[in-house]
Amino acid sequence: MGKVLILGAGPAGVSAALYAKRGGAEVTVVYKGNDTGALGKAELIQNYYGLEKAVSGEELERRGIEGAKALGIDFVEDELVELGYGDDFKSFKAKSAKAEYRAEAVIIAAGASRRSLPLPGLKELEGHGxxxxxxxxxxxxxxxxxxxxxxxxxxxxxxxxxxxxxxxxxxxxxxxxxxxxxxxxxxxxxxxxxxxxxxxxxxxxxxxxxxxxxxxxxxALGTAGSTELARKLGVMLEGGNIKVDGQMATNVPGIFAAGDCTGGLLQIAKAVYQGAEAGLAAVKFLRGKA
CATH class of the missing domain: 3.50.50.60 (FAD/NAD(P)-binding domain)
Structure with a gap:
């Protein structure tokens, strides 16, 4: 069928990976590893379906990734610096300092990065106030x-x-x-x-x-991250967020986005929903190309 490259392993990215994989696509998730997003920094999560007791954001994130790995989804810890078209202009390629990834569809779900400061004590107290x-x-x-x-x-x-x-x-x-x-x-x-x-x-x-x-x-020092990669492909932004339609498609065919980078409610439930929509839409896109 084709390959789907997903940027980010938070709730949106993992949800997208699950639906794309079940749809028959070959899926690779690239994420920053220990440099966790908003969920990984959350002290406790208790307002989410299915949780009998509150758990840390880090633990919930770990469960999501491990569950997806059990289905055979490939996760790669890497930091992307470039997103562009493939040589044939019919596919896409993403680059890091050490590798290159190619796919026929891309789902941007790397969140809205929170710009930080080199403030003594800030990183050490994340999740503790x-x-x-x-x-x-x-x-x-x-x-x-x-x-x-x-x-x-x-x-x-x-x-x-x-x-x-x-x-x-x-x-x-x-x-x-x-x-x-x-x-x-x-x-x-x-x-x-x-x-x-x-x-x-x-x-x-x-x-x-x-x-x-x-x-x-x-x-709350601003947002960037996903939008910076999106800009490199001419993806339309709206108020600093990636603009998508109801199927999480951007204005660039084959590029989808889900989660915090699309703006709106910055909640796990919304990210999981959008990830599911994006995964299904990416599969439909690949079938149309076959």
Whole structure:
């Protein structure tokens, strides 16, 4: 039938792989390995169908990948730097620093990458008070003090999501200028020096020496990732997200997208649904070429 190359091994990518494989396609999933996406950084997942008890995002992600591997789906840990047409302009090729992958259809499901900072303590406290999704984790900070790191539209949205839950919401712009800040959010523009805590986030320290007690920090420094690869093929974007139709097809025949990179609700359930649609659509596309 043909090959389907899937970029990303989160809920959308794995779901797409399962449906494409069951449809008869040869499937390869390329993902960054230990550089996990939003799900892998989630502290606890408990608002998802079939979970008797809350599990870490890392564990749920592992289960998904292992289940797909059991069906014979090929997973490759690699970081792609290029996505383009094959020599015949009827297929596609993706390149990394060490390999090249070819396929007749591509599903972009690498998520919306969260730009980060080389801030001491940030990476160490991921999943322990540092979050990348307010919609996912706001509930766990009811009545607590939190901050959003960022200054763009995404950061302002995250702060707005947190307001009904947290007792206090700060916006750390780290020297950048913020847009229209929601009422009730206090802006602190100073440069950050470090994030501190023993087992969880406890406080942030600013470059001028000030300290601020904190229960959680939500990182929202913008999105990129999947869209950067999509741009190389002329895929249309909408508000920084990949534009797709109801079958997850982009404007480029043979290129599909699913999950966080398409915008909208950044939730597992939505990513799994879109992945299923994309996998089925890719199989239908390949059958049409046969």
């Amino acid at each position: 540092v979050s990348y999704c307010a919609t996912c984790d706001a509930f766990f900070y009811k009545g607590k003090t939190v901050a959003v790191l960022g200054a763009g539209d995404y950061a302002l949205h995250e702060a707005e999501v947190l307001l009904p839950h947290a007792a206090k919401v700060y916006l750390f712009t780290n020297g950048e200028e913020a847009g229209k800040v929601p009422a009730g959010v206090e802006v602190i523009p100073g440069k950050l020096a470090s994030l501190q805590g023993t087992d969880r986030v406890e406080k942030t320290v600013f470059a001028d020496g000030r300290e601020l007690p904190l229960d959680g920090l939500f990182v």
